[in-house]
Amino acid sequence: xxxxxxxxxDISKEKILKASLELFQxxxxxxxxxxxxxxxxxxxxxxxxxxFKTKDELVLHYYAExxxxxxxxxxxxxxxxxxxxxxxxxxxxxKHEQLLPVRSFFGVLVQQAGNLQNPLSPxxxxxxxxxxxxIGQIEYLIENSNLKxxxxxxxxxxxxxxxxxxxxxxxxxxxxxxxxxxxxxxxxLSLELILTxxxxxxxxxxxxxxxSLVKVVQLVESCTATPNLEEQHDA
Amino acid sequence: xxxxxxxxxDISKEKILKASLELFQxxxxxxxxxxxxxxxxxxxxxxxxxxFKTKDELVLHYYAExxxxxxxxxxxxxxxxxxxxxxxxxxxxxKHEQLLPVRSFFGVLVQQAGNLQNPLSPxxxxxxxxxxxxIGQIEYLIENSNLKxxxxxxxxxxxxxxxxxxxxxxxxxxxxxxxxxxxxxxxxLSLELILTxxxxxxxxxxxxxxxSLVKVVQLVESCTATPNLEEQHDA
DNA sequence: GGTATATTTTGAACATGTTCAAAATATAGA
DNA sequence: TCTATATTTTGAACATGTTCAAAATATACC
Numbered sequence: 001x002x003x004x005x006x007x008x009x010d011i012s013k014e015k016i017l018k019a020s021l022e023l024f025q026x027x028x029x030x031x032x033x034x035x036x037x038x039x040x041x042x043x044x045x046x047x048x049x050x051x052f053k054t055k056d057e058l059v060l061h062y063y064a065e066x067x068x069x070x071x072x073x074x075x076x077x078x079x080x081x082x083x084x085x086x087x088x089x090x091x092x093x094x095k096h097e098q099l100l101p102v103r104s105f106f107g108v109l110v111q112q113a114g115n116l117q118n119p120l121s122p123x124x125x126x127x128x129x130x131x132x133x134x135i136g137q138i139e140y141l142i143e144n145s146n147l148k149x150x151x152x153x154x155x156x157x158x159x160x161x162x163x164x165x166x167x168x169x170x171x172x173x174x175x176x177x178x179x180x181x182x183x184x185x186x187x188x189l190s191l192e193l194i195l196t197x198x199x200x201x202x203x204x205x206x207x208x209x210x211x212s213l214v215k216v217v218q219l220v221e222s223c224t225a226t227p228n229l230e231e232q233h234d235a
Numbered sequence: 236x237x238x239x240x241x242x243x244x245d246i247s248k249e250k251i252l253k254a255s256l257e258l259f260q261x262x263x264x265x266x267x268x269x270x271x272x273x274x275x276x277x278x279x280x281x282x283x284x285x286x287f288k289t290k291d292e293l294v295l296h297y298y299a300e301x302x303x304x305x306x307x308x309x310x311x312x313x314x315x316x317x318x319x320x321x322x323x324x325x326x327x328x329x330k331h332e333q334l335l336p337v338r339s340f341f342g343v344l345v346q347q348a349g350n351l352q353n354p355l356s357p358x359x360x361x362x363x364x365x366x367x368x369x370i371g372q373i374e375y376l377i378e379n380s381n382l383k384x385x386x387x388x389x390x391x392x393x394x395x396x397x398x399x400x401x402x403x404x405x406x407x408x409x410x411x412x413x414x415x416x417x418x419x420x421x422x423x424l425s426l427e428l429i430l431t432x433x434x435x436x437x438x439x440x441x442x443x444x445x446x447s448l449v450k451v452v453q454l455v456e457s458c459t460a461t462p463n464l465e466e467q468h469d470a
Numbered sequence: 471g472g473t474a475t476a477t478t479t480t481g482a483a484c485a486t487g488t489t490c491a492a493a494a495t496a497t498a499g500a
Numbered sequence: 501t502c503t504a505t506a507t508t509t510t511g512a513a514c515a516t517g518t519t520c521a522a523a524a525t526a527t528a529c530c
Contacts, residue, residue: 012508033486044510046490051508055487111349115342116409123409174351174358174458186454193447200440212428219421223409247478268516279480281520286478290517 013051015041020058021102029059029105056120060127062102063109067133069098074137084145085195088161091141092168092187096180107173110166116224122166123224131224135162150201152210156217163220164194248286250276255293256337264294264340291355295362297337298344302368304333309372319380320430323396326376327403327422331415342408348401351459357401358459366459370397385436387445391452398455399429 019040023032034055038048052058070091077090099106112120119126139158149157168190172183201210254275258267269290273283287293305326312325334341347355354361374393384392403425407418436445 034488035486045488046511047509049488053488107350111353112346114346114348114405114408118346170349171455171458173349176458182454182458186451189447189450189454193444193451196444196447205435209428209431212424212431215424216421216428219417219424220406223406223411223417269518270516280518281481282479284518288518 012041012043012047015043016048016051017058017061021062024059024105025101029055029108032105054119056108059105059108059120062106063127064130066095066098066102067130070095071133071137073098074141078141078144082144082146084142084147085191087141087145089187089191092165093184095165095169096172096183103173110170110173113166113170131162134165135159138162138165147198148202149198150206150210152214153198153201156214159217159221164190247276247278247282250278251283251286252293252296256297259294259340260336264290264343267340289354291343294340294343295355297341298362299365301330301334301337302365305330306368306372308333309376313376313379317379317381319377319382320426322376322380324422324426327400328419330400330404331407331418338408345401345405345408348405366397369400370394373397373400382433383437384433385441385445387449388433388436391449394452394456399425 016037020032020037023036023040034048035045037058038045041048052061073094074091077087077094081087081090109120109122112118113122115121116123118124121127122131135158138161142157142161147157153160168183168187171186172180175183177183200206251272255267255272258271258275269283270280272293273280276283287296308329309326312322312329316322316325344355344357347353348357350356351358353359356362357366370393373396377392377396382392388395403418403422406421407415410418412418435441
């Protein structure tokens with residue numbers, strides 16, 4: 001069931017992807033119409049919809065693709081560095097650079113964050129796979145790094161970092177400063193902050209804070225992890 | 236220039252607002268069409284658009300209205316309580332209850348948070364007035380409370396609390412648990428966390444963290460405060 | 471009241487995401 | 501090669517947010 005012959009459908013799919021990428025990059029997500037995409041791909045509107053059920057799905061495709069590239073890059077980074085702060089910074093910077101050309105339309109993903117019902121939300125159930133993949137990547141990064149953190153927090157670090165990283169992306173998307181210098185500064189400053197805070201998590205008087213933090217993370221997670229399991233009247 | 240005679244326009248506006256509220260409540264924001272609103276208000280589609288330039292603007296109206304109610308409620312709370320934790324909790328709970336009937340469609344406001352260009356975003360320039368109003372309310376709450384926090388943090392507490400509160404609302408919007416018990420738990424837990432953390436901000440070894448935090452807040456603010464002043468190539 | 475101007479209302483038209491039944495084409499089995 | 505089935509393509513149609521020129525109505529001034 002792997003790739004045998006280049007099926008016609010694959011070729012058409014490619015055509016649509018190529019056309020949409022170009023248009024999205026130039027005109028952004030909203031301004032690009034499905035009709036324009038279909039036209040540029042030399043096919044009818046209906047054909048485009050045969051391959052991608054919604055306009056959203058096109059963007060989701062790039063998201064998935066970039067996730068794979070990040071995974072690859074992560075391996076490279078970890079081969080050279082073990083200081084987790086440096087690693088995380090390199091990772092964020094790579095995402096930053098790699099996503100630069102698609103920034104104009106990639107934003108829709110993040111922008112829809114607040115609506116868990118929207119399939120485009122990074123918290124929605126349709127993006128769960130991608131989310132878990134990203135969190136797994138961070139987990140891997142942490143495992144292979146020198147991050148020292150209280151054992152109560154440890155199992156939730158990857159999720160926390162993922163949330164943090166989503167915040168950075170959100171900022172980046174809306175950052176209109178020249179070459180996004182502000183985002184870079186934010187990365188530096190916030191990593192500094194987190195680094196310092198985490199290094200304190202082993203102090204005795206932090207016990208309460210650590211526990212509260214874990215509970216909050218779990219509560220947040222419980223809303224995203226299984227959003228489609230219908231109304232869990234929990235206790 | 237105050238209310239003289241009930242202008243025809245005011246009556247029509249009221250009719251639209253009433254119709255839209257009912258429809259939004261029953262069917263939510265997306266499912267409610269402008270045509271349905273116009274029909275329910277006994278007027279043509281174009282007339283509805285004469286009073287509200289976009290569908291969004293209708294929701295924005297309720298946002299503004301509820302903000303006034305919150306302000307009123309805040310006065311009541313502060314008259315009885317001075318413990319800032321209790322105050323904040325009461326305030327959050329009031330917002331929670333008061334917004335309950337509009338929860339189904341009020342979410343669009345928060346959901347668009349990620350797109351600062353979207354007028355519906357609570358970070359956008361079109362909602363700046365409302366935002367400042369809300370922050371002012373929190374400022375007032377803090378001033379009249381017993382909150383003790385490091386002087387470096389003090390000037391930014393209201394903004395921080397506002398951000399925090401937006402997070403809570405975001406959670407609340409998407410909380411499908413029975414009677415939103417999860418949101419209530421989140422409020423308890425996170426307030427506990429913040430309370431503990433803030434009470435530590437005066438400790439000597441927190442100096443670095445405090446400073447970093449302030450810088451991060453300022454950086455975040457710089458992206459929201461003047462989003463329409465065109466490309467500030469800052470240093 | 472009559473006329474000029476401002477306000478309000480209308481309905482048609484447009485753009486765009488999406489659906490769908492039917493047509494065209496490809497594929498497999500005889 | 502011929503036929504049956506599966507895949508792909510098409511274009512028309514629909515829903516809905518939005519715009520707009522023209523018509524209807526109200527208001528103000530004589």
